Amino acid sequence: MACHTPAGSAPQGHKEVLLIGPPNVGKSVVFNHLTGMNVSMANYAGTTVDIARGTGRFGEFPVSLVDLPGTYTLAASNQAEEVATDMLAGPADLVLIVADAVHLESSLFLVLQILEAGHPAIVILNRIDVARRRGIEVDAGLLAERLGVPVVPTVAVRSEGFDALRHEVVQALREPRVPVPLRGDPWEISEELCRAVQQTSGDDSDLHDLPPHGAVPHPRRRIRFGENALIQPWPGLLIAGLALLTAVGIIVGLGMGMRQFLLLPLVRGHLFPLLRSLVTALVGQEMIRNILIGEYGLLIKGIEWPFTLVLPYVISFYLVISIMEDTGYLPRFAVLLDGAFGKIGLRGSHSISLLLGYGCAIPGILSSRAMGSRKERIILATMISLAVPCISQTGAIFALLAEANLLLVPVIFLLSFMVMIGAGLILDRLVPGTRSRLVYEMPVLLVPQRRVILRKMIGQIRHYIIDGALPMVVAVGIASVLYETGILAYLGRFLAPLVTGWLRLPEEAAVPLVLGVVRRELTVLPLLDMGLSPVQLLVGASVGLFYVPCIAVVATLSREFGVRIAFGHLLLTVATAFLVGGVIARVGAFL
Numbered sequence: 001m002a003c004h005t006p007a008g009s010a011p012q013g014h015k016e017v018l019l020i021g022p023p024n025v026g027k028s029v030v031f032n033h034l035t036g037m038n039v040s041m042a043n044y045a046g047t048t049v050d051i052a053r054g055t056g057r058f059g060e061f062p063v064s065l066v067d068l069p070g071t072y073t074l075a076a077s078n079q080a081e082e083v084a085t086d087m088l089a090g091p092a093d094l095v096l097i098v099a100d101a102v103h104l105e106s107s108l109f110l111v112l113q114i115l116e117a118g119h120p121a122i123v124i125l126n127r128i129d130v131a132r133r134r135g136i137e138v139d140a141g142l143l144a145e146r147l148g149v150p151v152v153p154t155v156a157v158r159s160e161g162f163d164a165l166r167h168e169v170v171q172a173l174r175e176p177r178v179p180v181p182l183r184g185d186p187w188e189i190s191e192e193l194c195r196a197v198q199q200t201s202g203d204d205s206d207l208h209d210l211p212p213h214g215a216v217p218h219p220r221r222r223i224r225f226g227e228n229a230l231i232q233p234w235p236g237l238l239i240a241g242l243a244l245l246t247a248v249g250i251i252v253g254l255g256m257g258m259r260q261f262l263l264l265p266l267v268r269g270h271l272f273p274l275l276r277s278l279v280t281a282l283v284g285q286e287m288i289r290n291i292l293i294g295e296y297g298l299l300i301k302g303i304e305w306p307f308t309l310v311l312p313y314v315i316s317f318y319l320v321i322s323i324m325e326d327t328g329y330l331p332r333f334a335v336l337l338d339g340a341f342g343k344i345g346l347r348g349s350h351s352i353s354l355l356l357g358y359g360c361a362i363p364g365i366l367s368s369r370a371m372g373s374r375k376e377r378i379i380l381a382t383m384i385s386l387a388v389p390c391i392s393q394t395g396a397i398f399a400l401l402a403e404a405n406l407l408l409v410p411v412i413f414l415l416s417f418m419v420m421i422g423a424g425l426i427l428d429r430l431v432p433g434t435r436s437r438l439v440y441e442m443p444v445l446l447v448p449q450r451r452v453i454l455r456k457m458i459g460q461i462r463h464y465i466i467d468g469a470l471p472m473v474v475a476v477g478i479a480s481v482l483y484e485t486g487i488l489a490y491l492g493r494f495l496a497p498l499v500t501g502w503l504r505l506p507e508e509a510a511v512p513l514v515l516g517v518v519r520r521e522l523t524v525l526p527l528l529d530m531g532l533s534p535v536q537l538l539v540g541a542s543v544g545l546f547y548v549p550c551i552a553v554v555a556t557l558s559r560e561f562g563v564r565i566a567f568g569h570l571l572l573t574v575a576t577a578f579l580v581g582g583v584i585a586r587v588g589a590f591l
Ligand SMILES: Nc1nc2c(ncn2[C@@H]2O[C@H](COP(=O)(O)OP(=O)(O)OP(=O)(O)O)[C@@H](O)[C@H]2O)c(=O)[nH]1
Pocket: 022, 023, 024, 025, 026, 027, 028, 029, 030, 040, 041, 042, 043, 044, 045, 046, 047, 048, 049, 068, 069, 070, 071, 126, 127, 128, 129, 130, 154, 155, 156, 157, 158, 325, 326, 446, 449, 452
């Protein structure tokens, strides 16, 4: 999930313009286009869960544009929707209501409610490309006349319709007009309006394949085999299994390939020898030389770990996830898992949060805002912060285990699943509260767009470099100084009983436990050059896997659920890490 500026209010002299609409209609794509920012967009409901603010210029007006979480109605039913309705209740100079040309009627229902809020408004009629492919034409002129506000048709992913939109925004800011709300039952009006402005031609059965609301297709409506097959246990589960295997295969294969054949030879064969000879020639002072190119050399490990061991997996993971997100397949996968997830107090839709957690825990935890009760969110956050390795950590685990023994990799992931399920089962009984009744929207299946995938990947890689790689470089720098000054050895001796006695690892394996507090993958990477046995590798990897979440994750937990729960997570993760590590060390001794 890309970074965005927090809510706040519009900067002085800026017009406040809100982007609001139902989930998954393309609000964030419109926002990115108008502001030049790169907030997350994906083909399922609930991608945006908080406010993103960006600035742009429309004619003579500097504008502060706000991207809001999607909402079906103004009677908010979850935390993400509340954010949207609260903003609408505040002051705004203009509201851009993004409507879906494919599901016009339900969009109009929301448009009518928003118009009642009494802000000047423009309706953006998005996704007209998909609507046209389905034989749906919407008379935007007539709709504008009936609603009493401008209606601009757009294809946001292809930047179509934005000149007209900019023109209308400038007009609306110059001469703000509060729309006159239509009187009557909003459902009846939207149905009547929809009939009046929408013409369907040819076979419009696609329209009814999967309705906008509800995970299960409407039983009275015709369903095409192709799409329905994905959410029936047979052959849906087989297809899901194959899709998952292919995804893992591509992530691992591509990541390893980039690392082994491209990045490692490049840095180890060319860059490092160059850096070593440069530093040796230029730096006379031994300690500084060692800090730069020694055991934890900033110029060696600070480049090798974040950029050659982890970055390839970040690239391959987000390539695969971006494609999956953009097709709209993930919610179908979620429907299939609903039954299994029900056993651990969750819903199938939470599988999307878990999947995002394999990238980074923070978006995984935040995404549940749009889909769950507090109980479900706590269970999910615990599973993620305890047992879901983020992509950096996965890269580190691969680097540690795959070269020594490829079989150790499935063992560690099996362990992670077991702990995850165990935590779910226990917390379902312990945490008070109910399961949500939320019905999950089923988006239209779309062919992924190269431009969108590229944009998402650039956003994720930039995000990794700023929030992942740079802190890692700083941590390596600190480790290097601590190592060369002997402080690390002192800390190691302090932790020795736990490390050597309980975990049966060499004393120096205390180092990752200290560094891991900063970044999770640092609980694993320093073990690389310690010549550990297979059992010790497994102990080290599992301690690293379950050990404390990154500082940023603890801060997120505390903000979302309170300090008590964040502290509880710290205790739980440390206890689990040492318990599992110690048990493996003892069981391993018999093997
Ligand atoms: N074909 C087509 N796809 C679009 C268009 N606009 C957006 N999309 C796709 O629709 C999906 C949803 O886009 P987002 O911008 O994430 O939607 P959102 O309204 O912000 O969604 P939430 O944050 O979940 O409320 C993405 O996969 C986009 O690539 C469009 O005009 N045509």
